[in-house]
Amino acid sequence: MNAPLHSGLEHWLSAPDDTPAPDWLLEQRRAARVRVSAQPLPHSKEEAWRYTSLKGLLEQDFSAIDEPLDALQAEDLDAVLIAGLDAHRVVLVNGRFAPELSTLDALPAGVRIGGLRDWLDRDPESLRGQLDTARGESGAFFALLNTAGLDDGLVLWLERGTLLERPVELIHLSVELDEPRVAHPRHLVYLEAGAQATLIERYVSLGASLYCTNAVVEVLLGRDAVLKHERLQMESRNAFHLTSLYLVQDANSRYVGVNIGLGARWARTDLNTRFRGEQAECLLHGLYLAGDGQLLDYHLDVEHAVPNCRSEEQFKGLLTGAGRAVFDGRVLVAKHAQKSDAAMSNRNLMLSEQAEIDTKPQLEIYADDVKCSHGTTVGQIEPEMLFYLRSRGIDAARAQRMLCLGFAAEILDQLGAEAVREQVAEAVAQRLG
Amino acid sequence: MLSVTGLRATVGDKEILKGLDLKVGPGEIHAIMGPNGSGKSTLSHVLSGRDGYTVTAGSVLFEGQDLLTLEPEVRAQLGLFLAFQYPVELPGVNNTYFLKAALNSLRKARGEPELDAVSFLRLIKEKLKILHLDDSLLKRAVNAGFSGGEKKRNEIFQMALLEPKLAILDETDSGLDIDALRVVAEGVNALRSPERSMIVVTHYQRLLDYIQPDYVHVLARGRIIRSGGKELALELEEKGYGWIDAELAA
Ligand SMILES: Nc1ncnc2c1ncn2[C@@H]1O[C@H](COP(=O)(O)OP(=O)(O)O)[C@@H](O)[C@H]1O
Ligand SMILES: [Mg+2]
Numbered sequence: 001m002n003a004p005l006h007s008g009l010e011h012w013l014s015a016p017d018d019t020p021a022p023d024w025l026l027e028q029r030r031a032a033r034v035r036v037s038a039q040p041l042p043h044s045k046e047e048a049w050r051y052t053s054l055k056g057l058l059e060q061d062f063s064a065i066d067e068p069l070d071a072l073q074a075e076d077l078d079a080v081l082i083a084g085l086d087a088h089r090v091v092l093v094n095g096r097f098a099p100e101l102s103t104l105d106a107l108p109a110g111v112r113i114g115g116l117r118d119w120l121d122r123d124p125e126s127l128r129g130q131l132d133t134a135r136g137e138s139g140a141f142f143a144l145l146n147t148a149g150l151d152d153g154l155v156l157w158l159e160r161g162t163l164l165e166r167p168v169e170l171i172h173l174s175v176e177l178d179e180p181r182v183a184h185p186r187h188l189v190y191l192e193a194g195a196q197a198t199l200i201e202r203y204v205s206l207g208a209s210l211y212c213t214n215a216v217v218e219v220l221l222g223r224d225a226v227l228k229h230e231r232l233q234m235e236s237r238n239a240f241h242l243t244s245l246y247l248v249q250d251a252n253s254r255y256v257g258v259n260i261g262l263g264a265r266w267a268r269t270d271l272n273t274r275f276r277g278e279q280a281e282c283l284l285h286g287l288y289l290a291g292d293g294q295l296l297d298y299h300l301d302v303e304h305a306v307p308n309c310r311s312e313e314q315f316k317g318l319l320t321g322a323g324r325a326v327f328d329g330r331v332l333v334a335k336h337a338q339k340s341d342a343a344m345s346n347r348n349l350m351l352s353e354q355a356e357i358d359t360k361p362q363l364e365i366y367a368d369d370v371k372c373s374h375g376t377t378v379g380q381i382e383p384e385m386l387f388y389l390r391s392r393g394i395d396a397a398r399a400q401r402m403l404c405l406g407f408a409a410e411i412l413d414q415l416g417a418e419a420v421r422e423q424v425a426e427a428v429a430q431r432l433g
Numbered sequence: 434m435l436s437v438t439g440l441r442a443t444v445g446d447k448e449i450l451k452g453l454d455l456k457v458g459p460g461e462i463h464a465i466m467g468p469n470g471s472g473k474s475t476l477s478h479v480l481s482g483r484d485g486y487t488v489t490a491g492s493v494l495f496e497g498q499d500l501l502t503l504e505p506e507v508r509a510q511l512g513l514f515l516a517f518q519y520p521v522e523l524p525g526v527n528n529t530y531f532l533k534a535a536l537n538s539l540r541k542a543r544g545e546p547e548l549d550a551v552s553f554l555r556l557i558k559e560k561l562k563i564l565h566l567d568d569s570l571l572k573r574a575v576n577a578g579f580s581g582g583e584k585k586r587n588e589i590f591q592m593a594l595l596e597p598k599l600a601i602l603d604e605t606d607s608g609l610d611i612d613a614l615r616v617v618a619e620g621v622n623a624l625r626s627p628e629r630s631m632i633v634v635t636h637y638q639r640l641l642d643y644i645q646p647d648y649v650h651v652l653a654r655g656r657i658i659r660s661g662g663k664e665l666a667l668e669l670e671e672k673g674y675g676w677i678d679a680e681l682a683a
Contacts, residue, residue: 382521385521385523387483387505387521388517388520388521388523388575389523389531389535390504390505390506390509391481391482391483391505391506391509391514391515392506392509392531392535392538392591393506393509393510393535393538393539394534394535394538395538398534399506402523402526402531402534403523403526405526406524406525406526406574407524409524409525409526409527410525
């Protein structure tokens with residue numbers, strides 16, 4: 001017996017059928033389903049949904065994908081590959097792991113990468129106590145839905161002290177089906193003590209498809225572990241995209257996140273981070289570009305639960321046409337989390353009169369010996385900068401693009417691989433016309 | 434080359450240029466001197482097409498073309514160059530990328546092919562040497578965090594690269610110590626040619642010890658009130674600008 005889902009979301013979950021899930025996981029899924037059914041839909045009276053309406057999403061009547069799509073050939077992938085990026089590649093098509101499109105040979109010892117579904121089939125007990133733990137007791141609506149529909153995704157697991165040199169590239173490819181579909185990919189990244197890796201997580205599509213991605217990424221960083229995590233949301237401009245990151249960091253670990261948001265018509269990103277051990281560091285960088293018919297909504301929840309940790313949140317936005325974006329960043333410093341260091345900034349460049357930004361950085365500090373700051377700006381291109389470039393013969397449109405890319409450079413420079421950096425810069429430039 | 438006649442320009446409702454006349458022939462160097470606030474930068478900006486100024490009367494012809502109707506980039510493509518009094522910092526805009534974009538825009542406008550990466554780099558290195566500038570400058574963002582002297586040298590470096598027909602140097606000497614001044618002046622002198630004209634705007638005659646002008650003009654209260662040869666600069670140096678008020682009052 002399944003609890004009924006909300007109107008507009010009736011078909012978001014398929015009947016829990018053939019997923020090779022162990023009992024404990026089935027129970028977790030069931031509980032999530034019960035909980036999400038009992039909960040009201042997010043609405044604008046909730047602080048976290050104040051600026052973002054679900055109306056457009058609910059109108060679509062998305063349905064869950066039950067069958068894997070086998071029709072894709074390796075050549076179909078060419079359109080979305082980044083030339084010159086050397087990486088261990090994991091491909092998901094419409095939320096399902098596609099081993100024939102993935103290249104996972106030559107993995108060094110101590111590195112395990114695979115599809116979640118396969119993993120649950122082969123070695124379910126290894127995930128017990130890891131999978132769906134970073135989320136904690138969170139009642140976030142769409143993360144619960146993802147849990148209820150949890151089925152496939154990436155598992156990246158590095159054993160103690162393993163250094164993975166080549167980045168892992170996760171391509172989340174969406175292909176339009178006969179009717180609009182929703183996928184609930186779940187990714188688990190677990191770096192044991194002292195392990196180091198780079199994960200490049202890409203959301204892309206073939207064509208201008210209409211679909212919905214509702215992803216959850218869990219990251220567990222053991223003591224001294226280091227993860228560079230680049231997330232490129234370059235979905236189809238017709239797509240809806242929801243993603244929640246749950247990051248838990250042990251002592252002395254370091255997380256560097258870069259969140260690029262260019263695609264989707266409606267995208268909601270929740271980044272939840274929590275320090276569990278001292279001397280850990282968490283850097284969250286972001287760049288979003290919202291144009292006509294686009295809403296990009298970011299929520300950061302950074303929890304300094306223990307003393308002596310450092311976090312830095314730096315998000316930049318470019319808004320063109322009638323584009324809209326939301327930045328809602330919250331840093332919480334618990335009472336005993338002394339010597340916390342947190343710096344949050346959100347800077348926006350408005351390129352049109354119709355563009356709109358709602359920005360709300362907040363610090364909630366209960367400790368008394370901390371170093372915390374936040375700042376936000378909303379500005380335009382400086383006319384004298386534009387004139388300087390034009391006085392050198394560069395036409396106005398190009399000059400504006402150069403200045404926008406200059407504004408974005410601080411974030412783009414955080415992307416480790418030159419091929420990725422160039423691809424993203426190119427995509428930004430293209431969007432700026 | 435350049436012919437300015439009866440030029441009047443306002444900012445807001447304040448008239449700053451009040452009927453200015455100036456003729457510059459090919460290969461000539463004209464110095465424009467004048468007290469602070471006399472309208473020197475305003476003239477430079479109006480000639481190069483900066484927003485915010487309204488031309489209410491007069492004309493500006495550059496090689497026979499009416500400059501005032503053209504966009505700033507088109508003026509640059511025709512061969513006009515302004516070395517800014519206050520070069521603008523462009524955070525995040527890489528210098529090499531900027532220089533390449535500028536040079537190739539000019540080449541494209543002239544119907545020349547874009548320079549390939551190797552020839553471009555060779556050219557850049559050659560020009561850097563003229564201004565005693567270090568390679569590392571190329572990796573930095575345009576003017577961002579540059580010292581005052583570096584900024585001014587970077588302006589002349591751009592001029593060396595872009596090879597304009599008419600360069601306007603707006604107080605390129607201000608804020609430079611004597612060594613930097615010498616380097617900048619050497620750079621400018623290296624660019625002198627029978628086809629290249631320059632308007633050297635300065636508050637002090639010090640720069641003119643290094644860059645020998647053909648003509649010197651005194652700009653005061655929005656007009657050229659005196660013109661002459663080099664000796665006029667020396668006279669100004671001796672007497673200061675105080676006499677202007679007396680003269681204008683008379
Ligand atoms: N944007 C502006 N708004 C108002 N007044 C201006 C502006 N730009 C220049 N001015 C005024 O015009 C006059 C001439 O300025 P400027 O051309 O910069 O002089 P100079 O370069 O000779 O020192 C000054 O009185 C200055 O205050
Ligand atoms: Mg001036």
